[in-house]
Amino acid sequence: MVRRDDPEVIGRRVQQLRHERGLTQRQLAEPAYTPAYISTLEAGRVRPSDDALRHLADRLGVAYDELATGRPAHLATELRLRLTGAQRTLATGESEEAAEQYAQLLAEAESHGLVDEEAIALLGLGECGLDTGDLSAARMYFERAEQRLADEPLPSRVPAIRGRAVAHYLTGELRYAVYLLESTLDELNRGGLHDPDALLLLYASAIGPYMDMGAHARAAQAAELALALAPQVADPALLARMHRSVARTLIAEGKVAEADASLAKAADLYRQLQFRTELANCHWMRGYVYAQDGELERAEVELRQALAMLTAKRAALYSSQVAVELADVLHKRGKSDEAATLLHDVLSDLSSERGALHSAAAHRLLGIIAEDARDTDAAEEHYVRALSLLERAGAAGDLADLCRMLGDLLRRTGRVEAALDAYRTGLGHRTAPGTTTLGPAPAQPPL
Structure with a gap:
C-alpha cells in the first residue's frame, strides 16, 4: 500500500505540475471534476481519493505513486x-x-x-x-x-522480533529471548494470525534457548510444531534453518541418524541457495552430531571445515563458538595442548556480553584440561568463571553438571563443606528445570 503525503503537500505538487504543463484548473478537472474541486485540492483543504489522484496523474502525465508521494516512478x-x-x-x-x-x-x-x-x-x-x-x-x-x-500486522514484524531474540540469546540473556519468542507466538496463535512462515521462524528460533535452559520437552514440542508447519512454507532458506534447529532436539533424544538426515536436508538447501555462512553452520552441527556419537575423527573434519569457512567470512562470533566445540573434540582425541591454545584465543574474542554460553564452555573445558594436568587451582578458577557466566545466562541445562564437576574437585582437595555447597547448587538447578520456570507454554497453532 502506498503511503501518501499530506493533502497540503499533494496540493502544492498538483499545482506545480499543472503550471509546468500550462493547464488551467478547468482543463485539469475535465471531464470528471470541477475547477472548484481542483482549487480546493491545490489549497490543501481536501484529501483526494485514489480515483481522483489517478485521474489527475493521467491528466498530468505522471505515475500515480509519484503524484501521491513525490517519488520518481519505479x-x-x-x-x-x-x-x-x-x-x-x-x-x-x-x-x-x-x-x-x-x-x-x-x-x-x-x-x-x-x-x-x-x-x-x-x-x-x-x-x-x-x-x-x-x-x-x-x-x-x-x-x-x-x-x-x-x-x-504482527506477522510482518516477526523477523525483527526474532532478530532481537537471537541477539539477546547470543549475548547470554536466554530468559528474555524466550520471553520475546513465546509472547509473540502467543499473540499470533491466540489472535488467529496463522502465518506459517512467521510461526515456523519463531518455533525454530526458540529451540536453541530452550535446549540451553534445560527445557528439553519444550524444545521437542517446538521442533514437532515446526515440522508440522513445514509443508505450508515455501521459503527454502526458512526450511533449511528449521531443519538445522530441529537437529538439536533429535540429538538430545538420541536420534543421531535422524539428526544427520535433517542436517543433510538443510545443507542441500543451503548449497542450492549458495548460502555460505549457513552452510558452514551445517558443517558445525554435523561435527556436533558426530562428536555426540563418538565419531571424533569425522567430527574434527567437519568442525575444522566450518571454522575455516566462518573465519574466511569474518563471522567472528560464530567462528569463536565453533572453535570451542572443535577444542572439545581435540581434547578428547588427546590433543589437549592444541585445544588449550585454541580456547585461550577464543576467550580473547568472547565475553559475558558477547557469546556468554560459549565463553562458559571454554572455561569449563580449560578447567577439565587443567584437572587432567593436575593443576587444581587453575581448574577451580575456570570452573568458577564458567559457573558465574551460566548463572547469569540462566542456562540450567549446563549448570547442574558444572556444579557436580566443581563439587568433585573441591571434595578431592579436602574442602568438603565447599563441595557440599556446590552439589546443593547443582541440585537446585536440577530440580527446577527450564520447563517449570518458563511459565505456561505458548498457545499452539491450529495445525
Missing part, C-alpha cells in the same frame, strides 16, 4: 532489487560488504520516505551484526526495524 522497485542484491551478498558470507550496501540503501530509503524498504535494510543490517558478532548494533537495528513496521 524507485521502490529499483531499491527492492538492490536490497535483494545485498541479501545475496550477505548469504555468501560477505557480511561487511553487505553491511555497506544495506547502509547505502537505508539512507536512500529514508531520504524518499520508503518505510517498507527502510525496514528491509534495517533487518539486513541486524543480520550483518549477528554474523560479525556486533550484538548491540544488531539489537539496535532490529529494534528500529520493528518501530518502522509498528503499523503493520
Whole structure:
C-alpha cells in the first residue's frame, strides 16, 4: 500500500505540475471534476481519493505513486532489487560488504520516505551484526526495524522480533529471548494470525534457548510444531534453518541418524541457495552430531571445515563458538595442548556480553584440561568463571553438571563443606528445570 503525503503537500505538487504543463484548473478537472474541486485540492483543504489522484496523474502525465508521494516512478522497485542484491551478498558470507550496501540503501530509503524498504535494510543490517558478532548494533537495528513496521500486522514484524531474540540469546540473556519468542507466538496463535512462515521462524528460533535452559520437552514440542508447519512454507532458506534447529532436539533424544538426515536436508538447501555462512553452520552441527556419537575423527573434519569457512567470512562470533566445540573434540582425541591454545584465543574474542554460553564452555573445558594436568587451582578458577557466566545466562541445562564437576574437585582437595555447597547448587538447578520456570507454554497453532 502506498503511503501518501499530506493533502497540503499533494496540493502544492498538483499545482506545480499543472503550471509546468500550462493547464488551467478547468482543463485539469475535465471531464470528471470541477475547477472548484481542483482549487480546493491545490489549497490543501481536501484529501483526494485514489480515483481522483489517478485521474489527475493521467491528466498530468505522471505515475500515480509519484503524484501521491513525490517519488520518481519505479524507485521502490529499483531499491527492492538492490536490497535483494545485498541479501545475496550477505548469504555468501560477505557480511561487511553487505553491511555497506544495506547502509547505502537505508539512507536512500529514508531520504524518499520508503518505510517498507527502510525496514528491509534495517533487518539486513541486524543480520550483518549477528554474523560479525556486533550484538548491540544488531539489537539496535532490529529494534528500529520493528518501530518502522509498528503499523503493520504482527506477522510482518516477526523477523525483527526474532532478530532481537537471537541477539539477546547470543549475548547470554536466554530468559528474555524466550520471553520475546513465546509472547509473540502467543499473540499470533491466540489472535488467529496463522502465518506459517512467521510461526515456523519463531518455533525454530526458540529451540536453541530452550535446549540451553534445560527445557528439553519444550524444545521437542517446538521442533514437532515446526515440522508440522513445514509443508505450508515455501521459503527454502526458512526450511533449511528449521531443519538445522530441529537437529538439536533429535540429538538430545538420541536420534543421531535422524539428526544427520535433517542436517543433510538443510545443507542441500543451503548449497542450492549458495548460502555460505549457513552452510558452514551445517558443517558445525554435523561435527556436533558426530562428536555426540563418538565419531571424533569425522567430527574434527567437519568442525575444522566450518571454522575455516566462518573465519574466511569474518563471522567472528560464530567462528569463536565453533572453535570451542572443535577444542572439545581435540581434547578428547588427546590433543589437549592444541585445544588449550585454541580456547585461550577464543576467550580473547568472547565475553559475558558477547557469546556468554560459549565463553562458559571454554572455561569449563580449560578447567577439565587443567584437572587432567593436575593443576587444581587453575581448574577451580575456570570452573568458577564458567559457573558465574551460566548463572547469569540462566542456562540450567549446563549448570547442574558444572556444579557436580566443581563439587568433585573441591571434595578431592579436602574442602568438603565447599563441595557440599556446590552439589546443593547443582541440585537446585536440577530440580527446577527450564520447563517449570518458563511459565505456561505458548498457545499452539491450529495445525
